[in-house]
Amino acid sequence: MDLELALRMTEAALKQAAREGALVSVAVVDGGGHLVSFQRMTGAEIAGPVLAPGKAYTSVAHRMATAELAPLVAPGGELFGLAGDRYVCFGGGVPLWADYGEGERVVGGVGVSGGTVAQDVACAEAAALVWRTR
Known part of the structure; x- marks a missing residue:
């Protein structure tokens, strides 16, 4: 997982949030659960900076x-x-998988918080799609 x-x-998660009409916080972590990227939309809920990284972790x-x-x-x-x-332990966190020849392993995760559970999941999946199509 690199910063870019x-x-x-x-x-991608923020764009999906805009389509969903949600104000969210988004966190991306590496395979050790360490924060790599975080953004919070203006007006997003106060708990997002804790919950989004928590979901990713x-x-x-x-x-x-x-x-x-x-x-x-x-x-x-x-x-x-x-x-x-x-x-x-509620919707909005998605693990990111990679295959290194010996089977797949988790190499990171994305967490989204601030919308409904369905909105958070949709935003996290939008971010994960970027990972899968890199």
Whole structure:
């Protein structure tokens, strides 16, 4: 994950947010969950600077989209109790995969927060599409 690509991904998420009519924060992290790029739209919710990087980190740490993780951490789910601290377990985080010849591995993640869950997911997917088509 390099800065130029992370910035392009962030911009793609912001463009999708504008189409969705959402005001969001967007974070892109590397394979270690470390922040590479972050942007917050003017007027976006106050929690976005915490939640967007948290969603990106969570998607890397668990190698799955946070929307898929949400039901697993709900009461009765097999990972109940996991949510909290650094883990943000609702939609808007997407892991980024790459194949290095020995199978795919997670090399980064994107997190979006500020819209509805559906809007956050759509924006995160727009950013992930930039990764997949690089």
